[in-house]
Amino acid sequence: xxxxxxxxxxxxxxxxxxxxxxxxxxxxxxxxxxxxxxxxxxxxxxxxxxxxxxxxxxxxxxxxxxxxxxxxxxxxxxxxxxxxxxxxxxxxxxxxxxxxxxxxxxxxxxxxxxxxxxxxxxxxxxxxxxxxxxxxxxxxxxxxxxxxxxxxxxxxxxxxxxxxxxxxxxxxxxxxxxxxxxxxxxxxxxxxxxxxxxxxxxxxxxxxxxxxxxxxxxxxxxxxxxxxxxxxxxxxxxxxxxxxxxxxxxxxxxxxxxxxxxxxxxxxxxxxxxxxxxxxxxxxxxxxx
Amino acid sequence: xxxxxxxxxxxxxxxxxxxxxxxxxxxxxxxxxxxxxxxxxxxxxxxxxxxxxxxxxxxxxxxxxxxxxxxxxxxxxxxxxxxxxxxxxxxxxxxxxxxxxxxxxxxxxxxxxxxxxxxxxxxxxxxxxxxxxxxxxxxxxxxxxxxxxxxxxxxxxxxxxxxxxxxxxxxxxxxxxxxxxxxxxxxxxxxxxxxxxxxxxxxxxxxxxxxxxxxxxxxxxxxxxxxxxxxxxxxxxxxxxxxxxxxxxxxxxxxxxxxxxxxxxxxxxxxxxxxxxxxxxxxxxxxxx
Numbered sequence: 001x002x003x004x005x006x007x008x009x010x011x012x013x014x015x016x017x018x019x020x021x022x023x024x025x026x027x028x029x030x031x032x033x034x035x036x037x038x039x040x041x042x043x044x045x046x047x048x049x050x051x052x053x054x055x056x057x058x059x060x061x062x063x064x065x066x067x068x069x070x071x072x073x074x075x076x077x078x079x080x081x082x083x084x085x086x087x088x089x090x091x092x093x094x095x096x097x098x099x100x101x102x103x104x105x106x107x108x109x110x111x112x113x114x115x116x117x118x119x120x121x122x123x124x125x126x127x128x129x130x131x132x133x134x135x136x137x138x139x140x141x142x143x144x145x146x147x148x149x150x151x152x153x154x155x156x157x158x159x160x161x162x163x164x165x166x167x168x169x170x171x172x173x174x175x176x177x178x179x180x181x182x183x184x185x186x187x188x189x190x191x192x193x194x195x196x197x198x199x200x201x202x203x204x205x206x207x208x209x210x211x212x213x214x215x216x217x218x219x220x221x222x223x224x225x226x227x228x229x230x231x232x233x234x235x236x237x238x239x240x241x242x243x244x245x246x247x248x249x250x251x252x253x254x255x256x257x258x259x260x261x262x263x264x265x266x267x268x269x270x271x272x273x274x275x276x277x278x279x280x281x282x283x284x285x286x287x288x289x
Numbered sequence: 290x291x292x293x294x295x296x297x298x299x300x301x302x303x304x305x306x307x308x309x310x311x312x313x314x315x316x317x318x319x320x321x322x323x324x325x326x327x328x329x330x331x332x333x334x335x336x337x338x339x340x341x342x343x344x345x346x347x348x349x350x351x352x353x354x355x356x357x358x359x360x361x362x363x364x365x366x367x368x369x370x371x372x373x374x375x376x377x378x379x380x381x382x383x384x385x386x387x388x389x390x391x392x393x394x395x396x397x398x399x400x401x402x403x404x405x406x407x408x409x410x411x412x413x414x415x416x417x418x419x420x421x422x423x424x425x426x427x428x429x430x431x432x433x434x435x436x437x438x439x440x441x442x443x444x445x446x447x448x449x450x451x452x453x454x455x456x457x458x459x460x461x462x463x464x465x466x467x468x469x470x471x472x473x474x475x476x477x478x479x480x481x482x483x484x485x486x487x488x489x490x491x492x493x494x495x496x497x498x499x500x501x502x503x504x505x506x507x508x509x510x511x512x513x514x515x516x517x518x519x520x521x522x523x524x525x526x527x528x529x530x531x532x533x534x535x536x537x538x539x540x541x542x543x544x545x546x547x548x549x550x551x552x553x554x555x556x557x558x559x560x561x562x563x564x565x566x567x568x569x570x571x572x573x574x575x576x577x578x
Contacts, residue, residue, distance in 0.1 A: 103417065103419070119413075120410055120413035120414055120417060120419070121409055121410055121413055122413070123412075123413035123416045123417065124408075124409035124410055124411070124412035124413030124414075124416070125409055125413075127412045127413070127416065127454065127458055127462075128392065128409060128412065128454060130392070130409070154481065155481055155482070155483045156483075157483075157488075163465050165416065165417060169416055169462070169465070172477075173416075173458070176452050176458070176477055176479075183481045185476065185477065185478050185479070185481075185482040185483070185488065186476065186477050187474065187475065187476040187477075188461075188465055188474065188475050188476075189474050190465075190474070192443065192444055192472045192474075193444070193474040194444045194445075194446075194474070199446075199474065
């Protein structure tokens, strides 16, 4: 069994992007980071994105509206960033307060600045295999992890567990593409799937993104499979100072011995998300030149 | 084995739409039909769409540019129809001449008038389960055939054979939706799939859209399966006056006895395409009110 080291691969990508940014003509890429309110998880995520930007040479612009901002005010704020030629990418950190329609906000961002890849147009371009679009960071990160670990999907059976818009569906569409390293046969399973273990056991590559701690057990995995664990779940653990530990959607102790390769949690898919956001921002800068 | 009668179901939908159109306030829906050149198949398809429109009470506007039209001229023509408040839906018949970029043309049509459902934005909305969009007519027709034949997909395994943008991918996304009649587990297979019969034999519902005549044989189908045959292939046949016969992607004589339900070719999915175009046009009219 081989661990896929997301921290190492993400660091490699960050280093490559730093070199690329240094070689870009004109001003450096600029990423607007919009964080509504003071949710502690959001504060931490946005901080990571700011730090990564700085390390690469991407200018970040922090915009911190209060939690009381109305949807119309947030739209106006986004419209201003859309119109600003100095801004290449716009990220609105989710979750947003309940009085704001998240899908409408993501659709308000100009598709060409939607470095999070959540815009309807970018999802459509992914389905169309139009590489001018932006792919959502988590599924894009999964594909990078596989490619950089030497796992080609061509002719393989990829089983995606979960059909969310930000992971399951785009990961399935990526694996299906007519690219040399894609070209997989793809099954999407979810909470309503009958006889789930019989399906997941067929996977050459299993992508677990169902949001249930340690849901994937050894009986659900074919020996020799590659397992990508997208889950990030907090499980109570009295032995930890914080009172919890992080676990994925895969029961690592029993599943990992079966796998040819597997991502740990933390340190697998997680670090790739920020790296892919940075990659999308550099891509946006190139497109705006 | 029960035949799914696409002609009958399409006629029912046309009749329902006629009633709906008669009850619409204001002017009737208007569909612009753009046919470039004189390709005989295109002439025949567009004629069918014109006839169906007339029978429902939809006004159709025929626009017949010569095969020599440039892409820029076609864009200008589409821009005029986009801006025309009297036009609800715009259909540009494919295939287009080789000097014109088809995807770019489909993307030029205003998403709100794209009754063919080929616009990037409408594909994205399908993935997002946003029902304000338009679904491509063939996959939409497949779902109607299943629903009106009493086949619920919930908890079933749907195997889609083919990953095209106009059938395979949207059909897979529809079957995956969190709708009561959808909610299927979905596998997409294609020309690069290894061990295809083992996968198609798992299908409770098999959607064949691979464009190879009589490709699906009895050994590929589970007894009791529902089979939807999307193929329309011409096969040489000396016993026919025309010199050919139409056949689907399924070897009907050996597969049909195994099925609980199956669509014939012709008379299965085919007639649904025009019915769904009409349904989309009425929907566009309602959205423009």
